[in-house]
Amino acid sequence: MSLQAPDKQEFLSRINRLQQALRAQGSDGFLATQHIALYYLTGSMQAGYVFVPAEGNAVFYVRRSIDRAQAESAVRVEPLPSLRAFRLLLKQDYPQLFASGQEITILTEMDVLPAQTYTKLAQVIAGESGSRSVLTDGSAMLRRLRMVKSAFEIGRIEAAAAAAAEALAEAVAELKEGMTELAFMARIEYGLRIRGHIGLMRTRSYNMEIMTGMLGAGDAAAEPSAFDGPAGGRGLGPAAPQSVSRRVIGRGEPILIDIGCCIDGYVIDQTRMAVIGSLPDDLAAAYKQSVAIMRETERLMLPGTPSESLYAAALTQAADAGLSQHFMGYGVNQVKFLGHGIGLEVDEWPVLARGFTDPLEPGMVIAVEPKFTFPGRGVVGIENSYVVTAQGARQLTKSSEELIIVT
Amino acid sequence: MSLQAPDKQEFLSRINRLQQALRAQGSDGFLATQHIALYYLTGSMQAGYVFVPAEGNAVFYVRRSIDRAQAESAVRVEPLPSLRAFRLLLKQDYPQLFASGQEITILTEMDVLPAQTYTKLAQVIAGESGSRSVLTDGSAMLRRLRMVKSAFEIGRIEAAAAAAAEALAEAVAELKEGMTELAFMARIEYGLRIRGHIGLMRTRSYNMEIMTGMLGAGDAAAEPSAFDGPAGGRGLGPAAPQSVSRRVIGRGEPILIDIGCCIDGYVIDQTRMAVIGSLPDDLAAAYKQSVAIMRETERLMLPGTPSESLYAAALTQAADAGLSQHFMGYGVNQVKFLGHGIGLEVDEWPVLARGFTDPLEPGMVIAVEPKFTFPGRGVVGIENSYVVTAQGARQLTKSSEELIIVT
Numbered sequence: 001m002s003l004q005a006p007d008k009q010e011f012l013s014r015i016n017r018l019q020q021a022l023r024a025q026g027s028d029g030f031l032a033t034q035h036i037a038l039y040y041l042t043g044s045m046q047a048g049y050v051f052v053p054a055e056g057n058a059v060f061y062v063r064r065s066i067d068r069a070q071a072e073s074a075v076r077v078e079p080l081p082s083l084r085a086f087r088l089l090l091k092q093d094y095p096q097l098f099a100s101g102q103e104i105t106i107l108t109e110m111d112v113l114p115a116q117t118y119t120k121l122a123q124v125i126a127g128e129s130g131s132r133s134v135l136t137d138g139s140a141m142l143r144r145l146r147m148v149k150s151a152f153e154i155g156r157i158e159a160a161a162a163a164a165a166e167a168l169a170e171a172v173a174e175l176k177e178g179m180t181e182l183a184f185m186a187r188i189e190y191g192l193r194i195r196g197h198i199g200l201m202r203t204r205s206y207n208m209e210i211m212t213g214m215l216g217a218g219d220a221a222a223e224p225s226a227f228d229g230p231a232g233g234r235g236l237g238p239a240a241p242q243s244v245s246r247r248v249i250g251r252g253e254p255i256l257i258d259i260g261c262c263i264d265g266y267v268i269d270q271t272r273m274a275v276i277g278s279l280p281d282d283l284a285a286a287y288k289q290s291v292a293i294m295r296e297t298e299r300l301m302l303p304g305t306p307s308e309s310l311y312a313a314a315l316t317q318a319a320d321a322g323l324s325q326h327f328m329g330y331g332v333n334q335v336k337f338l339g340h341g342i343g344l345e346v347d348e349w350p351v352l353a354r355g356f357t358d359p360l361e362p363g364m365v366i367a368v369e370p371k372f373t374f375p376g377r378g379v380v381g382i383e384n385s386y387v388v389t390a391q392g393a394r395q396l397t398k399s400s401e402e403l404i405i406v407t
Numbered sequence: 408m409s410l411q412a413p414d415k416q417e418f419l420s421r422i423n424r425l426q427q428a429l430r431a432q433g434s435d436g437f438l439a440t441q442h443i444a445l446y447y448l449t450g451s452m453q454a455g456y457v458f459v460p461a462e463g464n465a466v467f468y469v470r471r472s473i474d475r476a477q478a479e480s481a482v483r484v485e486p487l488p489s490l491r492a493f494r495l496l497l498k499q500d501y502p503q504l505f506a507s508g509q510e511i512t513i514l515t516e517m518d519v520l521p522a523q524t525y526t527k528l529a530q531v532i533a534g535e536s537g538s539r540s541v542l543t544d545g546s547a548m549l550r551r552l553r554m555v556k557s558a559f560e561i562g563r564i565e566a567a568a569a570a571a572a573e574a575l576a577e578a579v580a581e582l583k584e585g586m587t588e589l590a591f592m593a594r595i596e597y598g599l600r601i602r603g604h605i606g607l608m609r610t611r612s613y614n615m616e617i618m619t620g621m622l623g624a625g626d627a628a629a630e631p632s633a634f635d636g637p638a639g640g641r642g643l644g645p646a647a648p649q650s651v652s653r654r655v656i657g658r659g660e661p662i663l664i665d666i667g668c669c670i671d672g673y674v675i676d677q678t679r680m681a682v683i684g685s686l687p688d689d690l691a692a693a694y695k696q697s698v699a700i701m702r703e704t705e706r707l708m709l710p711g712t713p714s715e716s717l718y719a720a721a722l723t724q725a726a727d728a729g730l731s732q733h734f735m736g737y738g739v740n741q742v743k744f745l746g747h748g749i750g751l752e753v754d755e756w757p758v759l760a761r762g763f764t765d766p767l768e769p770g771m772v773i774a775v776e777p778k779f780t781f782p783g784r785g786v787v788g789i790e791n792s793y794v795v796t797a798q799g800a801r802q803l804t805k806s807s808e809e810l811i812i813v814t
Binding site: 047068110113114117118182185186190194200206207225232236239241246265344 | 471614618639645650672673
């Protein structure tokens with residue numbers, strides 16, 4: 001499970017694809033600031049900024065550590081002593097853009113970049129007062145670029161999947177009546193961590209947090225929450241209002257085990273169900289229904305299919321089973337998607353939701369999570385992650401789909 | 408360790424202090440957006456926005472979960488169906504500000520709010536085109552407000568300190584030669600988690616991540632990193648370039664154990680040193696020097712003392728000991744502070760650094776971390792968290808300061 005660093009060519013080809021997108025849109029460059037984007041484009045997550053011109057070579061301007069960046073980065077590294085120096089460096093390296101007095105359009109990740117830093121960087125780009133050069137939103141361009149994964153990236157997601165499967169199997173062997181959600185989760189997390197989980201699940205959305213995942217039993221799993229997912233969980237209190245609580249796991253309750261694992265920066269996302277004893281018949285039937293939706297989604301997951309049509313098909317199946325009101329949350333607390341891209345972050349594109357009309361492409365990696373919520377009783381469902389291939393969906397999740405029964 | 412929720416009065420008094428600050432500055436209101444600010448001001452971390460007018464009552468506009476917010480929030484909760492509806496709601500609730508056509512100044516947390524969301528909210532505040540109302544930066548006002556902790560907050564930090572001390576003692580009992588940094592950290596993290604650690608260490612700075620803390624042995628601890636701290640650690644690879652690595656812990660190496668724990672939203676931050684066998688004399692002497700700096704810092708930690716003078720005194724002590732070049736990192740990789748505020752986030756104010764001239768006040772909680780870096784050999788140092796009282800520093804960290812020796 002040790003990291004095999006990808007060839008530097010991999011990063012250069014990502015930059016190349018970004019440059020094609022810049023030129024297609026008539027933009028002059030991309031200024032990447034988020035640590036995840038820096039890693040994606042250069043192979044190094046050191047502190048600084050990457051500038052990618054629409055034509056020519058990218059440069060990684062590094063505050064610290066310069067040594068590490070030089071050892072890791074596929075693109076040229078330049079020390080960045082201060083923000084003030086930044087414009088001078090850009091003028092030197094890109095005279096045709098920054099020293100020519102022309103009006104240029106530079107994109108950046110406005111969906112994650114704090115407004116304060118954005119304002120400072122926009123001034124750097126605008127340069128002398130009077131210039132009409134702009135720093136504007138390129139979030140979607142970068143998110144689109146990252147949708148399609150390379151063989152290296154898929155390999156890392158599979159490594160995370162293997163670690164998650166092992167950690168889950170190990171922890172389930174210790175699951176017993178009277179254990180708290182927290183204690184069960186702690187056991188899973190220990191297994192993930194010793195297998196190389198980096199200790200974080202990175203998310204893109206503002207205020208979104210994932211604490212390794214969400215584990216919940218019975219009514220606690222079914223509580224509505226701020227989390228933008230079908231089951232947020234009760235949490236440990238108002239300042240940690242999602243995932244596990246100190247609730248004791250009882251007999252006959254659905255135990256939803258939605259866990260992530262991040263290996264070498266790449267995440268897997270999966271959900272399995274367990275029960276001590278047996279599930280009530282109607283919940284067992286709903287679980288089977290979630291598996292049926294998964295099978296149909298797999299069948300539809302072909303290049304060219306619009307993402308949203310997978311969600312639409314799942315809605316129809318849920319309706320046919322008489323479970324519409326329970327699908328992906330209950331009533332007003334339903335969320336409006338079936339799945340989401342995963343990669344360096346847990347909330348990547350595409351989203352399997354209305355409005356995502358882009359066709360699926362080979363290399364997209366998608367977590368599909370049909371779930372049914374029964375207020376006061378629990379959540380049942382399943383989640384697998386897949387890579388889209390020319391031949392259809394290839395499953396990356398490695399845990400058995402069987403309901404885990406503890407006697 | 409179960410949460411005793413503070414009286415709603417606590418949150419109302421925070422809002423009251425914020426309103427005083429708004430009026431003193433001539434601003435008309437504060438629009439809080441970050442989940443941590445929402446919790447700080449209302450007692451609920453559900454998704455939405457809090458509007459605090461300079462005069463009058465605050466309202467928590469909630470997207471989800473409305474039920475949870477209503478159960479938890481000290482201020483009135485209003486459902487927020489969409490961003491489009493937001494201005495209408497504000498006009499209804501604050502006609503003197505939003506329906507009167509006057510130019511108003513509203514503050515928000517531009518240090519954390521993404522530029523994309525900021526732009527949308529600024530349009531909401533500006534309202535009809537032509538209005539000159541502005542949404543501008545109030546980050547510093549909120550950070551200042553949060554510097555001084557209540558008895559409830561200090562109690563939660565002490566609960567986190569107790570959990571950290573227990574988890575560390577438990578894990579140290581299993582420390583042995585040949586263990587990897589990762590395995591040792593996983594053991595500590597398990598102990599933290601079963602005691603109620605929420606599974607996250609929240610940070611405010613863009614791109615800053617903390618994976619429970621930083622544990623490093625020998626040369627791995629001393630490697631420069633992107634992390635804005637005296638010791639970032641080697642990490643698990645380029646996409647997780649800080650904290651633990653898979654390096655095996657050897658005999659005679661300084662083991663730096665810088666861990667955090669978050670209970671009910673509040674963090675403790677502490678560092679202890681361990682060694683298998685014994686430390687080389689010069690490193691042992693440097694460790695004693697870090698403890699000496701801690702004692703002097705405690706002595707200086709009195710209300711009225713400017714934060715920066717604690718840093719200046721530590722620099723002098725390090726110089727007197729001939730250790731200037733090793734203090735808080737080595738050479739060009741030194742960081743320029745001695746400590747930092749902690750609370751709901753790990754990187755709060757005040758910072759013990761040049762330029763932080765504000766006097767210490769009772770209720771401030773500060774992590775002090777004098778450390779010495781020896782490239783290729785390791786990092787030695789200590790970190791305690793304190794609350795400033797009228798009588799001086801009161802230590803919150805509960806672990807023994809003795810060098811932990813494993814034979």
